[in-house]
Amino acid sequence: MPYIRCDIRRGRSDEQREQLCTRITEAVSRITGAPVGSILVLVNEHAGGNFMEGGAILPDYVAGPNGEDLAGEAALKRAQS
Amino acid sequence: MPYIRCDIRRGRSDEQREQLCTRITEAVSRITGAPVGSILVLVNEHAGGNFMEGGAILPDYVAGPNGEDLAGEAALKRAQS
Amino acid sequence: MPYIRCDIRRGRSDEQREQLCTRITEAVSRITGAPVGSILVLVNEHAGGNFMEGGAILPDYVAGPNGEDLAGEAALKRAQS
Amino acid sequence: MPYIRCDIRRGRSDEQREQLCTRITEAVSRITGAPVGSILVLVNEHAGGNFMEGGAILPDYVAGPNGEDLAGEAALKRAQS
Amino acid sequence: MPYIRCDIRRGRSDEQREQLCTRITEAVSRITGAPVGSILVLVNEHAGGNFMEGGAILPDYVAGPNGEDLAGEAALKRAQS
Amino acid sequence: MPYIRCDIRRGRSDEQREQLCTRITEAVSRITGAPVGSILVLVNEHAGGNFMEGGAILPDYVAGPNGEDLAGEAALKRAQS
Structure with missing residues (x-):
């Protein structure tokens, strides 16, 4: 149930966005003990x-x-x- | 300017919370190229x-x-x- | 993956909070087609x-x-x- | 003053979005006692x-x-x- | 570190958006004492x-x-x- | 319908919080043209x-x-x- 929302400027590649979500999911699970299956990450992109x-x-x-x-x-x- | 909000259940230690913020800051900077000085992380803790x-x-x-x-x-x- | 955050004033009972989350989960699943197992609801309570x-x-x-x-x-x- | 934000994937029809907001407004009013006139719902849609x-x-x-x-x-x- | 998110309908001009952010930054700094350099404002625009x-x-x-x-x-x- | 959420550290007085909300409401109304009666401001306070x-x-x-x-x-x- 950890929910992580990232508000960043738009323009990164699909690969960067996937890496970002993956690294955050891993960090949240390892440090808080929450199972990976319960972690939700949302990247919200905006114009500068x-x-x-x-x-x-x-x-x-x-x-x-x-x-x-x-x-x-x-x-x-x-x-x- | 990346802003990351984490909504998790309360009860983790101060040390866990600091580690969580540090790992997220590092991941966001390394993957998006944003300078560490511009990254803001907020941990919002809630009852289950x-x-x-x-x-x-x-x-x-x-x-x-x-x-x-x-x-x-x-x-x-x-x-x- | 639907994520619903409710910002309300504090003071409702545990039963009201659970009913609120249950009704929202049901409405989101029925109308959007998202499976119940993928829906996350957070109630964030604040002083008036x-x-x-x-x-x-x-x-x-x-x-x-x-x-x-x-x-x-x-x-x-x-x-x- | 209840404020409800729904983060979902994009692609639902205008009709689904309106139904979703209507059902959530009704549930929040009925369960929390807040007047319908004070309830604000926002649907924030994102790419998968x-x-x-x-x-x-x-x-x-x-x-x-x-x-x-x-x-x-x-x-x-x-x-x- | 104050973080202010404004959810409004889209359609205002770039000038209005900049003025909005500037006035909010000034108000937050003057009233809370937070240095201007630490204030982050995000305008999130949505269809009606x-x-x-x-x-x-x-x-x-x-x-x-x-x-x-x-x-x-x-x-x-x-x-x- | 403008919705403004302010995430700040806790510790300001009730008077500061009310002034903050008042100045933000005024700025949003004057610049975006939204009627004061439709503006919702939420101050979410957190430990440092x-x-x-x-x-x-x-x-x-x-x-x-x-x-x-x-x-x-x-x-x-x-x-x-």
Whole structure:
């Protein structure tokens, strides 16, 4: 019965989304003892423009050459400066 | 900006809750490329009686000798039979 | 996999909560075709003071002689006038 | 002020969605005593690929000849075996 | 770390959405004392048909000549009569 | 029908919570055009230990001499360094 909802920006691949759900399911089961069969994960994807963080609307997700989240890094730097 | 909300039954230790948040943060960052500094995890804990799964109200969480979720295992078996 | 979250004011009995979850599970299964075994319902209860409706903080739940929600009726009238 | 959020897979008809909201509104009002005028229901629909249940990504919703949820039945059997 | 989720009907402009997030961020920071850099706002937009209020499915959002929410006004009157 | 959920750490006063809801209701109505009577705000309060931000569990909320959020400021600095 653990229920995990992830609100992220859209743009990741099907493979990334499946890996994300799998790793979360494994972590929840191993740490809380809940059986895998009882764990529900939902990924809710949104345009960057639907998020505001630190007072700034986020740009859409842009994947860097090694899969890093370029827009996320930039937003984090801006929020910290 | 990834936001992850976990709705689970109450009763896990502070250490379990911290491990859960840490593993989820790591998984989200590694797979989506989002910087760790931008990830927010919230664990929302509830009495078993506030969950219904497969038509049955859940019992409260009971930790087994090795940390397994005894009530969760029993509920899962009941839902499957 | 249908997941239903109910945010209500606290104060209902265990029996009311179980009936609520049971009726919702039945309605979701009958109308959407989802098997009962896959339906998860969570009731999240809050103090009246944590809700604002129509610009007014709600009073706590008070059950009338026939189980009606006296505070809810009053709040609704206030919002409409 | 009861607020009910339903996260389901997309694909049901407008008629099913309205029936679902109507039955939930009726059940919440009858059991909790809250006036119908104060009840808010939101149906949030998602692709099957955004859900993981029991460790497996769900297929999209497919309606059977009598409206049953074929993909849901199959997923439930897989999670139980 | 305050996290604010707004579920509204879709149809507002990018400018309205940004203003909404900005005003909420300011209010949360000023009143709770949380630093702006720690506040996350998410606007989740839905078709009118995904909401039921007071027992009636909502129409889609329609902006009036002065930006007022014509469909919302009508729905509110209907719920009150 | 706008629904706004605020997840914050517990510890603010009743007055702060009411002000927060009032300012959010006003902002949502003014910017989206939704009538005040249709706006629902819920404040969901949690122990600091139920949040992880930037990889660190948060301390509980501590109000500074001028109402500032001392623990929030410290957490934000730690996440940025």
